[in-house]
Amino acid sequence: MKAREYLDILHVAERLKDTTRHCTTSKGRVESVAEHSWRISLMAMLLREEFPELDIDKVICMCIIHDLGECFTGDIPVFNKTDKDREVEDKLLSDWVNSLPEETKKSFSALYAEMDALETKEAKLYKALDKLEALIQHNEAPISTWAENEYELQKTYAHDAVAFSEWLKELRAEVLKDSLDKIAAAKEN
Structure with a gap:
């Protein structure tokens, strides 16, 4: 990979630092997609001993790249995201991945295919962590930041994923x- 190609990838990925999510931090600040991706990557790394049979490095890679499509569309909360929103995000992400240097394109494409299929334990672990992190973040955020539907989501979301x-x-x-x-x-308050 040429230095310019490397920088171009980083410049696109940098957008996630400014792409906000629905969740807020414990101090009530709206979090970025990059912060969410960082934490699920950390969550995966910390599970190396719990899942010794899994390729945790692959899971970490999945966690790092899983929301890169939001560089192009922004974040849409899961309870608002439509099939059309998913199609647009998938198309824009696919176009970008296909423009990457060949080895990076192959690597990213293989990871996204595995993540989409959700057949391997690595893909299932990444997806579970993605969902769990949102729940954990809501528990850390001030309850005043919760939308009305999140009271129920905190009780029901992600059971299937785990x-x-x-x-x-x-x-x-x-x-x-x-x-x-x-x-x-x-x-009580």
């Missing part, structure tokens, strides 16, 4: 406990 792993089901249960405690504390 079903393949006892450890992840345990984590989801702990996240749910934190959500219920937060909701109860807010009702």
